[in-house]
Amino acid sequence: MKKRTVLGALVLLGVWVGTGAWAQDSFKVGLILPMTGPFASTGKQIEAAARLYMAQNGTTVVGKKVELIVKDDTAAPDVTKRLAQELVVNEKVQVLAGFGLTPLALSTAPIATQSKTPLVVMAAATSSITQASPYIIRTSFTLPQAAVAMGDWAPRNGIKKVVSLVSDYGPGIDAEKFFKDRFLFNGGQVLETLRVPMRNPDFAPFLQKVRDLKPDALYVFVPSGAGTALMKQFVERGLDKSGIRLIGTGDVTDDDILNGMGDVALGVVTSHHYSASHDSPINKKFVDAFQKANGGLRPNFMAVGGYDGMRVIYEALRATKGQGGGDALLAAMKGQIFESPRGPMFIDAQTRDVVHNIYIRKVERVNGQLFNNEFESLKDVKDPGKSR
Ligand code: PHB
Numbered sequence: 001m002k003k004r005t006v007l008g009a010l011v012l013l014g015v016w017v018g019t020g021a022w023a024q025d026s027f028k029v030g031l032i033l034p035m036t037g038p039f040a041s042t043g044k045q046i047e048a049a050a051r052l053y054m055a056q057n058g059t060t061v062v063g064k065k066v067e068l069i070v071k072d073d074t075a076a077p078d079v080t081k082r083l084a085q086e087l088v089v090n091e092k093v094q095v096l097a098g099f100g101l102t103p104l105a106l107s108t109a110p111i112a113t114q115s116k117t118p119l120v121v122m123a124a125a126t127s128s129i130t131q132a133s134p135y136i137i138r139t140s141f142t143l144p145q146a147a148v149a150m151g152d153w154a155p156r157n158g159i160k161k162v163v164s165l166v167s168d169y170g171p172g173i174d175a176e177k178f179f180k181d182r183f184l185f186n187g188g189q190v191l192e193t194l195r196v197p198m199r200n201p202d203f204a205p206f207l208q209k210v211r212d213l214k215p216d217a218l219y220v221f222v223p224s225g226a227g228t229a230l231m232k233q234f235v236e237r238g239l240d241k242s243g244i245r246l247i248g249t250g251d252v253t254d255d256d257i258l259n260g261m262g263d264v265a266l267g268v269v270t271s272h273h274y275s276a277s278h279d280s281p282i283n284k285k286f287v288d289a290f291q292k293a294n295g296g297l298r299p300n301f302m303a304v305g306g307y308d309g310m311r312v313i314y315e316a317l318r319a320t321k322g323q324g325g326g327d328a329l330l331a332a333m334k335g336q337i338f339e340s341p342r343g344p345m346f347i348d349a350q351t352r353d354v355v356h357n358i359y360i361r362k363v364e365r366v367n368g369q370l371f372n373n374e375f376e377s378l379k380d381v382k383d384p385g386k387s388r
Contacts, residue, residue, distance in 0.1 A: 030087035034100040035072035041225045042075025042100040046306030048294050053310035062322040077107035084111045102126040102170035107386040109133035116326035121306040126170030130353045137333045137352045140305035141273045143174035145386040148250040149271035149358040159216045161189045166221040168195035175221035207237040220248035227252040231261045255300035258370045265363045273356050274301040274342040277371040286341040297301025302373045308340045
C-alpha cells in the first residue's frame with residue numbers, strides 16, 4: 001500500500017473512531033419508563049437518579065462511553081415490550097432497565113430471555129417478576145419484604161383488627177397476602193380484604209365500608225403516586241377523625257408527594273426500604289445532590305431503585321472490562337454488595353433479587369416538612385415470596 005493511502009486510511013479511521021461511529025466504543029443502556037400519564041412521577045424520579053449517578057461517576061467506564069437511551073412507554077405493557085425489542089435489535093443496547101410497573105416488566109421478560117440481555121428492574125415490585133426470566137435483576141424491592149414487617153409490627157402495637165385495601169394487581173395482591181398471613185399468625189384479625197382498580201381508582205365506596213367495619217387500622221398498598229388521592233378521600237370520608245389508624249407499605253407516603261399531604265399524614269406508620277430521611281452520610285449526599293440537580297425535588301424510593309440500578313450496571317461493565325455479552329454482564333451483576341442511600345444492600349446471586357433492610361417509619365414534621373422517620377429496622381431481609 002502506498003504511504004499516502006495508509007495515511008488516508010488512518011485519518012479516516014481517526015474520524016470514524018472520533019465520532020463514536022465505532023459501535024464497540026459505546027455501552028448502551030435502554031431505560032424504559034412511564035414518562036407521561038398517571039405514573040409519570042416514577043419515570044421522572046428514576047431518570048433523574050440515573051442521570052445523577054452518571055454525572056457523579058463519569059460517562060466513560062473502562063474506555064466505553066455509557067449512553068442512556070430513555071423511552072416513554074406510557075405505562076402500557078405492549079409499548080414497553082415493543083420499545084425493548086427495538087432497543088435490542090436496532091440500538092443494540094447491552095442492558096434494558098427501568099420498568100415502572102409490574103405488568104411492564106412481565107411483558108418484556110421474554111425479550112430479555114430471547115436476546116440474553118440483562119433486564120434491571122428499578123421500580124416494579126411483585127415478588128414473582130424475577131422468576132419471569134433468568135436475565136432479570138432487581139434493585140427496587142418486593143412487596144412481601146415490606147408487608148411481612150408490618151404483619152409483625154402492628155399486633156405488637158395495639159392493632160388487632162384490620163381491614164386491608166390494595167390496588168388490584170400483582171403488588172397489591174402480594175401485599176394483601178403476605179401482610180394477612182403474618183398478621184393472622186401473630187393473632188390478628190382481618191375483617192375484610194378490599195381491592196380497588198389499579199387505574200383511576202375511586203376509593204370513596206371502599207373507605208365508607210372501612211368506616212362501617214371500624215377496624216383498629218386500615219392497611220393499604222397503592223402504587224407510588226396514588227397516595228395523594230387516597231389521603232384526600234380518607235379525610236373527605238372523615239376517617240382521620242374516626243380513630244381508625246392508617247398503616248401500610250411506604251408506597252402510600254411516598255417521599256415525592258408526602259409533603260403535599262398535610263396533617264392527615266402525621267402519625268401514619270409504614271414499612272419500607274427507603275426514606276429520604278434515612279440517617280447516613282451516603283443518603284445525605286444523595287438527597288442533597290438530587291435536590292440540587294432537580295429544582296428541589298425530593299428523591300423517593302423509585303429514585304433510589306434507579307440510582308442503585310445504575311451502580312449495578314456500571315460495576316458489571318467494569319468487572320467485565322468492557323467485553324460485553326449478556327451472560328457475562330449478568331454474572332457480574334449477581335452477588336454485588338454495596339452501601340446504597342437506603343442502607344446496605346446486595347443482589348442475591350441465587351434469586352437475582354435485592355436483599356436489604358426494611359424500616360418501620362412514622363410520618364413526622366421536621367423543620368416544617370413531612371418525613372417518614374425510621375424508628376425500627378429489620379436487617380438483610382430476603383424476599384419472603386421466594387421461599388414458597
Ligand atoms: C408495581 O407495579 O410493581 C409497583 C408500582 C409502584 C409501586 C410498587 C410496585 O409503588
